[in-house]
Amino acid sequence: MTATSRVPRRPxxxxxxxxxxxxxxxxxxxxxxxxxxxxxxxxFLEASLRVPDLTLPPKxxxxxxxxxxxxxxxxxxxxxxxxxxxxxxxxxxxxxxxAFLVAGAVEAGEVLEAVEVSEAVFAAPEEVKRELGMxxxxxxxxxxxxxxxxxxxxxxxxxxxDAALPGSTYxxxxxxxxxxxxxxxxxxxxxxxxxxxxxxNPKDSALSREAPSILRLTLYNCNMSKTCWxxxxxxxxxxxxxxxxxxxxxxxQICLRNQGGSNFFSLPAGSMLVTIGKQIQEWSxxxxxxxxxxxxxxxxxEPDPFISLELLYSPGDLHxxxxxxxxxxxxxxxxxxFRDQILxxxxxxxxFYLFWC
Numbered sequence: 641m642t643a644t645s646r647v648p649r650r651p652x653x654x655x656x657x658x659x660x661x662x663x664x665x666x667x668x669x670x671x672x673x674x675x676x677x678x679x680x681x682x683x684f685l686e687a688s689l690r691v692p693d694l695t696l697p698p699k700x701x702x703x704x705x706x707x708x709x710x711x712x713x714x715x716x717x718x719x720x721x722x723x724x725x726x727x728x729x730x731x732x733x734x735x736x737x738x739a740f741l742v743a744g745a746v747e748a749g750e751v752l753e754a755v756e757v758s759e760a761v762f763a764a765p766e767e768v769k770r771e772l773g774m775x776x777x778x779x780x781x782x783x784x785x786x787x788x789x790x791x792x793x794x795x796x797x798x799x800x801x802d803a804a805l806p807g808s809t810y811x812x813x814x815x816x817x818x819x820x821x822x823x824x825x826x827x828x829x830x831x832x833x834x835x836x837x838x839x840x841n842p843k844d845s846a847l848s849r850e851a852p853s854i855l856r857l858t859l860y861n862c863n864m865s866k867t868c869w870x871x872x873x874x875x876x877x878x879x880x881x882x883x884x885x886x887x888x889x890x891x892x893q894i895c896l897r898n899q900g901g902s903n904f905f906s907l908p909a910g911s912m913l914v915t916i917g918k919q920i921q922e923w924s925x926x927x928x929x930x931x932x933x934x935x936x937x938x939x940x941x942e943p944d945p946f947i948s949l950e951l952l953y954s955p956g957d958l959h960x961x962x963x964x965x966x967x968x969x970x971x972x973x974x975x976x977x978f979r980d981q982i983l984x985x986x987x988x989x990x991x992f993y994l995f996w997c
Contacts, residue, residue, distance in 0.1 A: 710737050710896060710905065710913065715745035718830050730831065731838045738898045738931030739915040741907070746823045748910035751889035754816040755947045760809045761787055762859045762945070768804050775801070784860045791821060791853040791951075820887070821855045821951065824912065828853075828883050828953035831914055839924050853953045854881075860937045860946040881952040882920050886913040886933050888948060898931035907935075 711733050717723035718730065733740035762785065769776040778785040790797065793814075801810045836842075886894065886907065894907045896915070907913055913933045921930040935948045 710739040710741055712741040712743055715742050715827065718742060719826060721830065721833065727834050727838070730834050734835060734916050734928040736929070737896070738929035739896055739913060739933060742827055742912040742914055743908070745827055745912055746820060746887070746910055748889050750820055751887060751910060751949070754820045755889055755949070757813050757816045758787070758857055758947055759945065761805065761813055764805055764809070768806070772801065772804050784858060786859070787857045789817070789821070789855040789857070791825065791855055817855070820949070824885050824887060824951045825853065825953065827912060827914065828885060828951065831883060832955055835920065835928060840927060841925055843923050843925060853951065856950045856952060858948045858950070860948070881954045882917045883953040884915045884917060884933065885951040885953065886935060886948070888935070893936040895934040895936055896931060897934070899929055
């Protein structure tokens with residue numbers, strides 16, 4: 641036996657299952673070709689990998705809830721303030737949709753007559769419109785322009801408009817339009833009174849003194865497409881106004897936008913769309929929601945221009961809470977408590993025994 645004995649080799653035990661991974665591909669000189677190594681690697685991957693059959697889940701359609709529709713109420717019930725169901729509808733509509741329709745406040749014929757006489761105002765010469773830049777606003781030289789009639793009208797403004805507009809244009813316009821604007825303002829005052837009487841936790845904030853009510857007349861060009869109209873800018877009421885009221889002498893399509901999305905519906909001729917402004921939303925701590933109404937203008941072959949009416953109403957520098965308290969003092973009778981009634985009866989009884997007994 642030699643000094644250096646060889647250790648016997650242990651037998652190799654091959655594990656059952658997948659073959660071992662091949663060695664890295666050798667590309668040095670003298671080695672086997674890289675193609676053979678790639679074939680071995682491909683056979684190993686094919687034997688070891690088990691890719692499951694994956695199927696995508698079915699597509700889910702997200703159905704977003706549509707914004708609540710604008711309910712319709714009768715103008716006489718709102719103006720009287722005695723119909724409890726109508727007042728409840730106004731409060732719930734202001735809290736949910738931020739808007740509602742008022743029917744029966746004005747005749748459609750009165751609106752059409754006021755719109756017809758306003759065409760002469762827009763037909764005034766360009767130099768007159770530049771002189772009356774406070775009242776005329778042009779968004780686009782071809783598309784459309786606005787005439788803003790500030791309410792209440794001051795005497796100096798009356799004289800300026802009457803002197804600048806040709807002939808009796810302004811006098812005829814004021815005679816017809818003042819009737820329509822007054823009825824829109826009556827509806828706005830009633831809405832403010834109802835919201836002030838039914839708000840739960842209002843802020844003690846006053847409205848801006850520099851925000852008069854504005855009757856905004858918008859002239860749409862018949863040659864303008866609907867796409868161009870959408871590109872002219874937003875028609876959102878200014879933050880300084882509490883309410884917005886749309887009125888039309890013909891049936892028109894309206895787009896109502898609020899926090900829930902957009903909703904399209906028809907505004908009947910002579911009906912008013914009342915939307916809550918951002919000031920009301922902030923004053924009520926979010927109890928009443930703001931909304932914006934937009935008149936949808938469609939191209940027609942009618943030669944007459946399309947003029948829309950919108951009242952941006954502001955009650956002035958009064959506190960909204962004061963408006964509600966003032967309305968309660970005027971419209972509601974004072975209630976005498978039972979204790980006061982007993983005291984009055986005792987006093988009368990004492991006077992009776994004093995003078996007659």
